[in-house]
Amino acid sequence: MRRREFIALLGTSALLWTRTAAAAQPGRKIARVGVLWHGGNAEEEREYLTVLVKAFSDLGYVEGKNIQFLHKFPAEQIDRYPILAKELIEDGVDVAIAVPPAGAIALKQITSTIPIVFVIMPDPVSSGLVESLAHPGGNMTGLSLLTIDLSSKFLALLKEAVPNLSSVALFVDPQYSIMQPRMIPAYAAATKTLGLSFRSVAIPIPDAIEPAFAQAKSDHVDGVIVSGPIFFNERARVGASALAHGIPTIGFQAEIVPYGLLISYGQDFPDYFRKAAGYADKILRGAKPADLPVEQPTRRRGDRVNMLLATYMSPFVAHLRPPAMSAVRSLPGKKQTYRGHAEIDANDP
Numbered sequence: 001m002r003r004r005e006f007i008a009l010l011g012t013s014a015l016l017w018t019r020t021a022a023a024a025q026p027g028r029k030i031a032r033v034g035v036l037w038h039g040g041n042a043e044e045e046r047e048y049l050t051v052l053v054k055a056f057s058d059l060g061y062v063e064g065k066n067i068q069f070l071h072k073f074p075a076e077q078i079d080r081y082p083i084l085a086k087e088l089i090e091d092g093v094d095v096a097i098a099v100p101p102a103g104a105i106a107l108k109q110i111t112s113t114i115p116i117v118f119v120i121m122p123d124p125v126s127s128g129l130v131e132s133l134a135h136p137g138g139n140m141t142g143l144s145l146l147t148i149d150l151s152s153k154f155l156a157l158l159k160e161a162v163p164n165l166s167s168v169a170l171f172v173d174p175q176y177s178i179m180q181p182r183m184i185p186a187y188a189a190a191t192k193t194l195g196l197s198f199r200s201v202a203i204p205i206p207d208a209i210e211p212a213f214a215q216a217k218s219d220h221v222d223g224v225i226v227s228g229p230i231f232f233n234e235r236a237r238v239g240a241s242a243l244a245h246g247i248p249t250i251g252f253q254a255e256i257v258p259y260g261l262l263i264s265y266g267q268d269f270p271d272y273f274r275k276a277a278g279y280a281d282k283i284l285r286g287a288k289p290a291d292l293p294v295e296q297p298t299r300r301r302g303d304r305v306n307m308l309l310a311t312y313m314s315p316f317v318a319h320l321r322p323p324a325m326s327a328v329r330s331l332p333g334k335k336q337t338y339r340g341h342a343e344i345d346a347n348d349p
Contacts, residue, residue: 040075173228
């Protein structure tokens, strides 16, 4: 390296150190926050990564000054989670944020001391991550989904949107294997109550998505439910396959709907990431995960019928109705709005 370049580098480093020292609180080091995602890169996680980083910014954190992010992307490969989780721990993070269940489990198996915040976890108690929602104990806390509890509502909305619905397929992500022993029976029971035939289909890799839709079409399946991280990462492929085969498809994440799903009904996932940043902030300020109760959602988002369907799914679009609007109107004694999506109190029956 040339002498002039080296001096310039030293000057830049000194300036960065000065700014960092000035921005940081006295005696407080730069916080190192590790994030274990499920996609393959930052672009695949764009919707939620930007929300998470902004949430930290809103709390007063500035990357390079008082916080450093260490993002890890396993690209949906189960065997990569333990490896990347170990890397985060070895990198000396102050707190780790585990986005999917597989990430939380991998981190749990590696450390019992470094604080961990889980973001998308269907049942942290039964999964053995925490002792209870009110008193987590140990080094983990975060947010709990209501995926299992919503099965009947989920299917009822799909049936309302597609009146001729008689057969439903649940596409599941093997990364959700921790929940499948409960999830599949729950949906089987809910479909039986509604008089629908039911099947579950494991989607282990992205290349299995389109053939699964093709088979569903061949078997005269009237509607598909997608559940698991792979369907978010592969949302473009999922939407394209649903549209190509003309199968109404419903998911849990509103962010997937523009790619070709019919509707979504589930938690406000961007809000989950904002709250995950809040948990991490409390921990960085001295709180212990064991003392921070696991939070359950207080609202859900039921997106209206995706109007893009009118162009591509004309064989049945004339029979579609906006189930979210109907659901909102039917709820007694609540104040609701319907502006592209419905905000629904999670305590409603």
